[in-house]
Amino acid sequence: MGVGQRVAIRPKIAARLADPERLFELSTAKAWGYGIEEWEALPDEKRDELLEYERQICPRCGNLRSVCSNPDVPWYPQRSMCYATGARELTLRRLHKKHKDPGTDAMAPTDGMTVWMSRDDLSPDDEFV
Ligand SMILES: [Zn+2]
Structure with missing residues (x-):
């Protein structure tokens, strides 16, 4: 099927997708990597556990929603260090410094670029930074 082509959605399927509980169940299955079958x-117990996880765990912080939405719970900043992430962020700062922002009239050399880190130099001839 090409871009812009659509397949008519059968009314029965559309009605099932309009059911918030069914949509939530499908979203949960997808989030956990399960196909419908x-x-x-x-x-049932396993499905219920995963559905309850999705309902009760905050997707932003990973804590119980009942805890992280309580304004009386104290929170303390913690720190961990990831040097691969630090090296990636440094690379991105260098790339943005190297390439001026072309505004909205043209693509920047970094538009669409994904920078990731490897412990091996997989592309020693690519001096993009
Ligand atoms: Zn939260």
Whole structure:
């Protein structure tokens, strides 16, 4: 199927997708990497546990929603260090310094570029930084 082509959605499927509970269930199955058949083959207890996880765990902080939404709970900043992420962020700053922002009339050399870190120099001839 090409871009812009659409397949008519059967009314029965559209009605099922309009059901918020069904949509939530499908979103949960997708989030956990299950296809529909796999999801529906899970024991009820397992499906319920995953649905409850999605309902009760905050996707932003990973804590129980009942805890992180309580304004009386104290929170303390913690720190960990990831030098791969630090090296990536340094690379991105260098790239943005090297290439001026072309504004909205043209693409920047960094538009669409993904920078990731490797412990091996996989492209020693690519001096993009
Ligand atoms: Zn939260």
